[in-house]
Amino acid sequence: MANTEKKGPLEGLKVLDLTRVLAGPFATMWLAAMGADVIKVENPNDGDVTRQYGPFINDRSSYFPTVNHNKKGITLNMKAEEGRELFRKLAADADVVVENFRPGVMENLGLGYEDLRKINPGIIYASISGYGTYGPYRNRPGYDVTAQGMSGIMFLTGQMDGPPTRVGSSIGDTIAGIDIVVAILAAIYCRNRTGKGQKVETSLVDSLISLSTQDYIRFFAAGEVPCRMGNIYKSWAPYGTYRASDGYYNLGCGTEEHFRKFARGIGQRWMPDDERFSSHALRVAYRDELDAYINEWAQDKTVAQICDLMLQAGVPCAPVNSIVEISKDEHIAGAREMFPVLDQPGMVPYRVTNIPVRFSESGLAPVLPAPEFGGDNDDIYGALGKTAEELKVLREKGVI
């Protein structure tokens, strides 16, 4: 039975995780969900601040386990020389170190990439920060919201007559987390060929910019300054968000064939033959008239009815879901298993979001709890040869 149990594609990859809050822990959660052996290292004096973030279940943070499940946890004070010595021993045996301190923190401790490569030439040293480890803004403090503003995505998001709008989730953090996973795995591929590790990095700002590549190109290739378009799409119609009797839905006609199917679907077969609606450019120009037909057709129908009718007609269409609908959706919550249960000791089992990638042969690791604060100290330091007595002394000294 143990033979057939799937453990994820990264089984065997050893990761030392110094990250806190969201971007870094999200990255190492991906690695852990894909089967890597992740040891989260926290300062014994405070630890990851998100252990204090709500929502709470039985007075315990649900925020922390959501992005730290499937990891082991130790405490370690890297400001103490004995702590640094322990860290060097752990790094000597690791494939990857990940950190999201402000640039320079690890170097000042004598634990930067140049220090660690002397101990372990194959190590991949991965860094996530607001602005990156080099460049004039490298020391600026940053949060998701400042990265969103800096990157242009806020300027591009919002209603046409409204202010720049924050993307409603902290995607600056989560995308930088995914990007550093790409960099780590690419560096591991490279190491298999060269035998050598390297330092890899991304920043919240750069990660967000790269997502908007086709908006930037309108500026670089045509001198246009893209701005907020609300929920419409500049060059296609109908394409965007419409109102039903009980909520909103999205409709996307990206081709002439979609538009013919759409016209049939709303009972207006003549539309593609009407001069005003005979091309994307003309439909964009006559968008208001087009939308009036759509809204008249939709006004007495629910989102579910409209989506059924449009999908039957062969037109891309989907509801604007709240989390309530998504959490019980037969496809997303059911078949795609996007919300597995986390059974964290001391809490009531609750659902978390899964990573979105699937592996036919290796599967993903089963969802296991997040570490207690220092919960794996005895095991992990024990494996380095520390006796129970020595660990007691280290604990008393505040090293672990």
Added chain:
Amino acid sequence: MANTEKKGPLEGLKVLDLTRVLAGPFATMWLAAMGADVIKVENPNDGDVTRQYGPFINDRSSYFPTVNHNKKGITLNMKAEEGRELFRKLAADADVVVENFRPGVMENLGLGYEDLRKINPGIIYASISGYGTYGPYRNRPGYDVTAQGMSGIMFLTGQMDGPPTRVGSSIGDTIAGIDIVVAILAAIYCRNRTGKGQKVETSLVDSLISLSTQDYIRFFAAGEVPCRMGNIYKSWAPYGTYRASDGYYNLGCGTEEHFRKFARGIGQRWMPDDERFSSHALRVAYRDELDAYINEWAQDKTVAQICDLMLQAGVPCAPVNSIVEISKDEHIAGAREMFPVLDQPGMVPYRVTNIPVRFSESGLAPVLPAPEFGGDNDDIYGALGKTAEELKVLREKGVI
């Protein structure tokens, strides 16, 4: 000199790229920028539709090269048996096949993962689609906008009194592209251990959902239904977007220390000692009064002045940039090299967005042109042993 030239960490990785439009080409552009050898395969009858998308430079699409640079290009009709035979030969020698057809298309051609693994047991077969290759919605057509609505991110984005709002860039496509790169590289890691390839996949919807993990948790752990909060943050203040005399800026006080620095920075040192402003929870409750002080201080200052003052005070602060500012920013465009020049034959050299990850030892591949339509047919089919005469016949038959 050739020895010291950096080529990217994925040098040697062979990728067959069947993708079209945005999500798939963005994924293989990442692989190519990291040095993989990517061959883009297009149908000789039409090719990637984005070759017809603007903006245009010298009547040539700038859209296509932006996400297809650094690839080679061949034409191949996989509906013809001779075409499929050529494809099998290419797949026998590839590490990775990537496609973003609707689920089932490759299986119907006899070129699905189960077919290809018989030819090449180590192959990684990667698939991106709107809803994934399994589950009840697998055959639904999808675009970025339908994925954004389906995933909850639109419901979460927007002003509090406004409608659900599309994220202003096609992040459903671009994030799914990055996620499939993670899956491909994780499967390659796994293959190094097991010798076996596998099928990997993601969907636009699942990729977007995973980004909102900390919003979902509020529902799963606390039963709250997260909704649109505009540009504020529910549990912290001041945190969000404010107006200056010439535009908008973001300010983020995530800790009490930030708030003390902020109060000093706007010349109101008494603030942290005022009952109303003495904790995050109280500042959220008295947000309007707090904001009045900020806005009064800010009204006669520019975004640049405010950011300078706040950063000097040690408070996370940044402008809400448009693409114009970003394109000439000394950090982003300068030090971080986020906008390298693409010199595409037949066009005027123009800037594209870079990938956001950096590698200290292997660097990235230099930015090379996107392929002409079928531009590498002679080389690549020649390497399979096809003579000029045979290629001419294949061309006449519409196979290539």
